[in-house]
Amino acid sequence: MIIPLLILIIIGTLITTASALSSLLSLYFEIRFWRDRKNTNRLINDSNYPWITVIMPVRGLDQNLRNNIASVLSQDYPGRRNYIFVLDSEDDPAYGIIKDLVKEFNVKISVLINRGRSKGEALAFALDHVASDVVVFVDSDVLVHRHWLRDLVSSLINGSGAATTYRFYIPLRRLSLGSLLRASFNMIGITAMQNPVARFTWGGSTAVWRRILDKWGVRDYLPYYLSDDYVITHFVHREGLAIDFVPESLVLSLEDIDIREAFTWSVRQLWYVRVYGFRGFLLYAVSYTLYAITLPIVISLSIINTWFLALGLLPFILGVIKDYVRISSIRALDQFYGINITRRYSILLALTSILNVYFSWLAIIKTMFTKSINWRGRVFTVIDAVRLMREKPLG
Ligand SMILES: Nc1nc2c(ncn2[C@@H]2O[C@H](COP(=O)(O)OP(=O)(O)OP(=O)(O)O)[C@@H](O)[C@H]2O)c(=O)[nH]1
Ligand SMILES: [Mg+2]
Incomplete structure (x- = not known):
């Protein structure tokens, strides 16, 4: 009984520490990105x-x-x-x-x-x-x-x-949870853009x-x-x-x-990554799984010591701060952003990053089993996409 419990504590501590450290690093990179950016245009x-x-x-x-x-x-x-x-x-x-x-x-x-x-x-x-x-x-x-x-x-x-x-999503007429979740999900693209290795046109x-x-x-x-x-x-x-x-x-x-459409939209975005950049998709799946399982693990471990809960909540809190830093930096780029992206929306969107961990994780799981997508009324299957790609491989 003692040994399995000990193993659980060790694995749980490792996972929560890894996710706390990785979110701390993300926050550091976010601050550094906006601070070091030069505009020579x-x-x-x-x-x-x-x-x-x-x-x-x-x-x-x-x-x-x-x-x-x-x-x-x-x-x-x-x-x-x-x-x-x-x-x-x-x-x-x-x-x-x-x-x-x-x-x-x-x-x-x-x-x-x-x-x-x-x-x-x-x-x-x-x-x-x-x-x-x-x-x-x-x-x-x-x-x-x-x-x-x-x-x-x-x-x-x-x-x-x-x-x-x-792109940065904002609601057109009414704010809803669907808009917030899509906008939060979409911000992973900005993370990719900040990194020259992950960047794409x-x-x-x-x-x-x-x-x-x-x-x-x-x-x-x-x-x-x-x-x-x-x-x-x-x-x-x-x-x-x-x-x-x-x-x-x-x-x-x-x-x-709405939420349902936002989910389908997110699955379609991930579907492209799965089809055309499978390694990136795997990396994405692993890191979101790490974040997603942190919470249940720390909740179980908090029975032993409540400090586990504090450690487990840290990645979520750091994630909110990171998104707020990002959105505020975007708002400061130009009046166009400062006016269209309101302060209230910035706060809500940063908070949505907590829910987005689970939203994205579910979308990743759904994408693994999605054989076809509907893009502006046209249906494309994985088989179609792979067949087409094989007809003209990139030289
Ligand atoms: N002519 C033409 N335009 C298309 C077709 N499918 C999409 N588009 C256009 O291509 C652009 C991208 O389509 P979206 O549906 O916004 O793509 P998305 O899934 O949001 O993906 P992102 O490219 O990441 O924005 C838009 O300008 C569409 O109007 C098509 O079959 N024919
Ligand atoms: Mg689009």
């Missing part, structure tokens, strides 16, 4: 900004579509810029909205129709119509500020191969030199992958150039969502 002469083409694939009506598109078009960018919107059909409900909206802007805009089967096919089609030095990919569900393009492209001028950023907002896309024939690969992020990241690495993370260009996604 505003020093570049206006005449150095290259000619760019912004490509937005669109399928369906995003909740804030009109404002999102208007923000992407209303840019304070010193160089020449074109836009390409690419839809799958004139019957798409977004088509009329885009056609109407673009009349209000005095820039060169093409609205193209590609009768394709995926986002990748739409992007490949749009790339056939690009002649500029830089391509900027942007999703229809993001709201940006006026310097978004300038800040992204500045990073390319400073020497990176691609400049990327990430996020398709929702990335600028890349066209010569890299042309040299490696990226256009020909895109239709074979459900994740454009995966393809472009691969080829920027092949080129030997850095992918830079530009927090100044963070985008906001204004959407309302």
Whole structure:
């Protein structure tokens, strides 16, 4: 009886100490990231900004579509810029909205129709119509500020191969637990962006030199992958150039969502990671399992000594502080963030990180058994994704 109890205490202490230490390290890295970040963007002469083409694939009506598109078009960018919107059909409900909206802007805009089967096919089609030095990919569900393009492209001028950023979710009309959980879950992407090893060119907002896309024939690969992020990241690495993370260009996604939809959404996000980056998925699964089992372990051990409870709660408290530091740093980047992300929302979102440990863990478990996803009305299975990938393996 004594020996099994002793083993339980030792294992329990090791697990709780590991998760307390790892959350302490995360907090340290978070503080260091925001403290050491340098912004050299505003020093570049206006005449150095290259000619760019912004490509937005669109399928369906995003909740804030009109404002999102208007923000992407209303840019304070010193160089020449074109836009390409690419839809799958004139019957798409977004088509009329885009056609109407673009009349209000005095820039060169093409609205193209590609009768394709995926986002990748739409992007490949749009790339056939690009002649500029830089391509900027942007999703229809993001709201940006006026310097978004300038800040992204500045990073390319400073020497990176691609400049990327990430999204931050805020509710559009009403705050709900679903919105908070999705927003909290989504923040793992910002963690990945802060680390050069885990960083990827996020398709929702990335600028890349066209010569890299042309040299490696990226256009020909895109239709074979459900994740454009995966393809472009691969080829920027092949080129030997850095992918830079530009927090100044963070985008906001204004959407309302309930818990059930937020869960399905999270499973879909993890499903891409499982299919295209299995090692990353495993790492994610192990670290969330560690966090998730900490609480039941310390609750059992607290029968012996209540200090175990204090040790076990530490990772959760540190997690809340880390998220609050992150959100406050984002709010301080620009008025755009300070106004749209309220203080009340920041506090609630940081607190949601506790629930998110279990939400993410359940989503990871569900993803392991998910054979197909539904992405904007299209169903894709693991078999489809793997078959497609094998037809055109990344060289
Ligand atoms: N033309 C076209 N556009 C698509 C298709 N599927 C998605 N899109 C667009 O591609 C972009 C990304 O789609 P989302 O559904 O926002 O993707 P997501 O799951 O949020 O993933 P992230 O890329 O991480 O934001 C949006 O601009 C969509 O409108 C498609 O089949 N055809
Ligand atoms: Mg999106």
